Amino acid sequence: DILNAAGLTLLAVVIGAFAGAVDALFGRVLTYIGVFRDANLYYTVPFLPLAGLLILFVLKRFGKGSIEGMHRIFDCYDEKKDDIPLRMIPMAMTGTWLTHLAGGSVGREGVAVQMSCAFSYNIAKKVRLKNAKRILLVAGVAAGFAGLFRTPLAAIFFAMELFCVGLLQVEALLPAAAAAFTASEISGLLGMERFSAGAVATVDLGAPNVAKLVILGLLCAFAGVLFSVLIKKLRGLFKKILPNAYIRIAVIGAFCAALIIFLWQGRYAGASEGLIENALTGGTVFGWDFALKLILTAVCVAAGFQGGEVAPLFAIGATLGAAVSAFLGLPPAFCAAVCYAAVFGAGTNTLIAPVLVGAEIFGYEFIPCLFIVCLVAYCCNFNKSIYPQHTFYESLKGIFYKNNV
Numbered sequence: 001d002i003l004n005a006a007g008l009t010l011l012a013v014v015i016g017a018f019a020g021a022v023d024a025l026f027g028r029v030l031t032y033i034g035v036f037r038d039a040n041l042y043y044t045v046p047f048l049p050l051a052g053l054l055i056l057f058v059l060k061r062f063g064k065g066s067i068e069g070m071h072r073i074f075d076c077y078d079e080k081k082d083d084i085p086l087r088m089i090p091m092a093m094t095g096t097w098l099t100h101l102a103g104g105s106v107g108r109e110g111v112a113v114q115m116s117c118a119f120s121y122n123i124a125k126k127v128r129l130k131n132a133k134r135i136l137l138v139a140g141v142a143a144g145f146a147g148l149f150r151t152p153l154a155a156i157f158f159a160m161e162l163f164c165v166g167l168l169q170v171e172a173l174l175p176a177a178a179a180a181f182t183a184s185e186i187s188g189l190l191g192m193e194r195f196s197a198g199a200v201a202t203v204d205l206g207a208p209n210v211a212k213l214v215i216l217g218l219l220c221a222f223a224g225v226l227f228s229v230l231i232k233k234l235r236g237l238f239k240k241i242l243p244n245a246y247i248r249i250a251v252i253g254a255f256c257a258a259l260i261i262f263l264w265q266g267r268y269a270g271a272s273e274g275l276i277e278n279a280l281t282g283g284t285v286f287g288w289d290f291a292l293k294l295i296l297t298a299v300c301v302a303a304g305f306q307g308g309e310v311a312p313l314f315a316i317g318a319t320l321g322a323a324v325s326a327f328l329g330l331p332p333a334f335c336a337a338v339c340y341a342a343v344f345g346a347g348t349n350t351l352i353a354p355v356l357v358g359a360e361i362f363g364y365e366f367i368p369c370l371f372i373v374c375l376v377a378y379c380c381n382f383n384k385s386i387y388p389q390h391t392f393y394e395s396l397k398g399i400f401y402k403n404n405v
Contacts, residue, residue, distance in 0.1 A: 018116070056246060077137050106309075139172060145159065
């Protein structure tokens with residue numbers, strides 16, 4: 001067992017190094033694309049439907065299952081499938097670059113995780129180590145998340161919480177930690193910067209403020225549930241109204257392009273890091289920012305554009321917190337910070353990871369406040385998740401499937 005654990009941990013370091021390098025390339029190019037898009041909005045965003053058609057054609061024609069994205073990762077963990085094609089790496093990367101260039105309101109972390117997991121799973125299939133596939137998939141998730149966001153502690157627990165609701169995959173702790181810290185360090189050395197919020201002051205935990213934090217948690221739960229449910233419902237609705245996938249992504253892409261241009265000239269394009277910065281630094285935040293970002297991201301993801309949902313969840317949470325801060329009598333930056341983390345937790349059905357992501361970004365003195373808001377958001381999210389297979393019921397089905405129950 002010691003030799004098995006040592007072997008898996010060494011492989012996790014390799015996975016982390018790969019993920020750090022790929023995430024640095026992926027993330028830095030995305031930054032340049034965002035700058036270019038914002039400077040040429042009227043020349044790039046109208047091409048969103050064409051970008052969608054190209055992405056869909058390549059995935060369907062050459063993807064070998066790459067189009068399934070995170071669904072394929074979950075299916076391989078549950079042993080329902082046994083292949084994550086390596087071609088998912090370049091296809092997911094370039095598809096997301098293209099979506100961001102054309103202004104799609106999506107994130108990036110899902111793609112980083114998919115690329116890392118494609119690499120880790122193909123390594124696991126070639127070694128004869130106990131539980132290699134499952135453990136190295138967890139390490140792949142940790143590496144992909146840590147390499148992109150540079151928050152290794154949050155990445156470790158996000159990976160361990162992801163596959164089974166209410167259960168930590170503790171057998172993967174050491175490989176996940178090795179992968180996460182390696183990925184974070186490598187991507188940092190290659191120029192990937194961690195998001196920095198600047199100085200944000202916390203608040204005392206007297207009874208009035210605790211009550212306000214509970215209210216924030218309930219609001220975050222609502223936002224996370226709404227986002228998760230909306231994506232699921234829109235997927236079904238779009239398929240029913242527009243059964244042809246090519247017509248569907250072209251029509252919805254044209255609709256989104258028009259909205260992205262006319263709604264404050266690209267304010268909600270891409271991952272909308274500008275919204276987060278405004279919420280945390282006292283910039284302009286409209287009361288409807290969180291709702292419009294939520295809706296546009298749900299529409300783009302449901303239509304089939306490449307990207308992720310976690311970065312938009314951060315933007316939704318930060319703008320929601322800033323918008324309600326005046327009603328609660330709390331500092332806007334503080335509310336933005338705790339909601340930044342808690343909406344991520346509510347949307348992904350995780351608890352420890354959002355507390356740690358908030359602590360790593362805003363400071364460990366935030367942990368008591370973060371814990372209260374994230375706990376309420378987690379307990380009140382009705383077991384919903386942006387990942388359809390990451391619910392308590394689906395986790396049980398996966399456990400039964402693996403054990404032939």
